[in-house]
Amino acid sequence: MWRSCGADVTIVEALPRLLAAEDEDSSRQLERAFRKRKIKALTNTPFKAVDHTDSGVRVHVENGEPIDADLLLVAVGRGPRTEGLGYAEQGVALDRGFVVVDERCRTNVPNVFAVGDIVTGLQLAHRGFAQGIFVAEEIAGLDPTPVADAGIPRVTYSDPEVASVGLTEAQARAELGDEQVETLVYDLGGNGKSQILKTQGSVKLVRQKDGPVVGVHLVGARVGELIGEAQLIYNWDAFPEDVAPLVHAHPTQNEALGEAHLALAGKPLHAHS
Numbered sequence: 001m002w003r004s005c006g007a008d009v010t011i012v013e014a015l016p017r018l019l020a021a022e023d024e025d026s027s028r029q030l031e032r033a034f035r036k037r038k039i040k041a042l043t044n045t046p047f048k049a050v051d052h053t054d055s056g057v058r059v060h061v062e063n064g065e066p067i068d069a070d071l072l073l074v075a076v077g078r079g080p081r082t083e084g085l086g087y088a089e090q091g092v093a094l095d096r097g098f099v100v101v102d103e104r105c106r107t108n109v110p111n112v113f114a115v116g117d118i119v120t121g122l123q124l125a126h127r128g129f130a131q132g133i134f135v136a137e138e139i140a141g142l143d144p145t146p147v148a149d150a151g152i153p154r155v156t157y158s159d160p161e162v163a164s165v166g167l168t169e170a171q172a173r174a175e176l177g178d179e180q181v182e183t184l185v186y187d188l189g190g191n192g193k194s195q196i197l198k199t200q201g202s203v204k205l206v207r208q209k210d211g212p213v214v215g216v217h218l219v220g221a222r223v224g225e226l227i228g229e230a231q232l233i234y235n236w237d238a239f240p241e242d243v244a245p246l247v248h249a250h251p252t253q254n255e256a257l258g259e260a261h262l263a264l265a266g267k268p269l270h271a272h273s
């Protein structure tokens with residue numbers, strides 16, 4: 001946002017890449033897009049201290065020169081706010097401020113449930129909605145299916161956007177073994193609507209060999225709008241061959257999902273290299 005307004009921006013990140021929780025390829029593409037926009041990203045660079053100066057601030061980092069800037073914006077993430085709300089007095093177990101629950105959102109106290117940002121996992125509004133519905137149905141005796149974090153769509157609202165569902169390639173290889181994982185990357189350069197939007201990016205599919213798609217990773221403008229179909233593919237254990245025959249409207253970015261599955265099913269159509 002700041003760069004879009006004309007400001008020079010330097011990102012200081014202690015972790016090895018900007019999007020540590022996303023697939024490594026997605027993070028690499030975002031960093032490349034940022035470089036093209038003249039956004040400087042210092043990864044593997046822990047913050048040390050900040051001094052106020054006559055012109056703004058001087059930021060000190062480990063293993064690097066100080067950075068002089070007009071303004072320092074600090075983003076440290078979010079945590080649960082449970083202190084003083086009576087949980088401990090009622091005997092509800094806490095861990096670092098988070099309410100401890102099982103897969104059915106039950107606490108250690110009978111008939112007490114917890115959902116949303118106060119339980120460990122993805123701190124996303126739509127996860128909280130889904131867990132709230134789950135608990136209501138659980139109390140009603142409908143025996144609903146637990147909400148699994150891996151099946152929840154994730155979107156980073158950057159420019160370009162990053163969206164994903166399921167396992168990263170690294171997670172899939174750790175869980176299934178290297179020989180049981182196949183991947184395919186479809187470049188948005190082969191997608192007509194992405195060319196119209198002048199966006200770059202890709203659709204990356206992670207598949208269990210001879211099995212279902214276990215991860216979908218998207219980079220590009222508006223890809224957060226594509227994650228709905230992607231989460232259906234993941235949550236229904238769809239094979240590439242199941243998705244390949246589905247017809248996607250032209251010209252839409254949604255085509256890119258279809259094209260990626262066509263290619264992974266051995267029937268590439270509009271490929272871009």
